[in-house]
Amino acid sequence: MNLPWSPKSSNQRKGFVVELLGRVYLALGEPQKAVQMFERSFKNRPIRDAYIQNTYAMGLILTGCHEKAAEILAEAENNRFNLNRKTTVLLRGCNYLSARSFEEAKSPFETILEDKNNPGKQTLAYAWVGLAFAAYHNQEITSAIENLQRALELLPYHSGIRQKMIEWKQQNSKNGSTHKVPPV
Incomplete structure (x- = not known):
């Protein structure tokens, strides 16, 4: 029996995998690879998950892309599904410190x-x-x-x-x- 993923589930799964791999790159001290992966994975569609936005912003902060990080964090802060706004706010402060x-x-x-x-x-x-x-x-x-x-x-x-x-x-x-x- 073949039960294909729905487009919605498929995108969520890909986003989840991309976020985890992004965290691995960040943990290995390779934020540039994390940022490149996020940009390749989401070039044709916006990142809608605040958790993924936070991880992407973390990579941007570590690569010195402070303006882009601020944009992503503003999107995450305004995301009505953001379950952990405090993390987003902390990252905004860290972005300012790094800049x-x-x-x-x-x-x-x-x-x-x-x-x-x-x-x-x-x-x-x-x-x-x-x-x-x-x-x-x-x-x-x-x-x-x-x-x-x-x-x-x-x-x-x-x-x-x-x-x-x-x-x-x-x-x-x-x-x-x-x-x-x-x-x-």
Whole structure:
């Protein structure tokens, strides 16, 4: 018995496979291949799935295509079927950080922190990390360290956050800062 895929199911399946392969390329440190694959796969039709849009935008951010990433993230944010808008907002902040637009980067992260609906510990922690990097690049080292401390309160076993905070504290003390920084 031959039961062919419907056109709708076929497209969903292809999009799912493309998204997974895109993640593999990103994990292997080959974002250019991920972007090329997305562009080949979706050149004749728009990407409608917000999850796929987020992954594509991540590749664009890592390849320095910030304007295109901003377009894709705006589409994902406006996608009424986007089940995880917070991820899209986090990526928008990361896009600004990567583009070295540190003042603009603050807004998406602050939006997440101001949200009264519980976005989850991990999302909140990453918003604090985003604010920390924006503050750090604006030479607000004490504020950056305090933001990392808030992230660590939410994710106390996250070694990357802890390591970055230790690094920035050491740098802060070498520079002879007189600002009080909370202990690790």
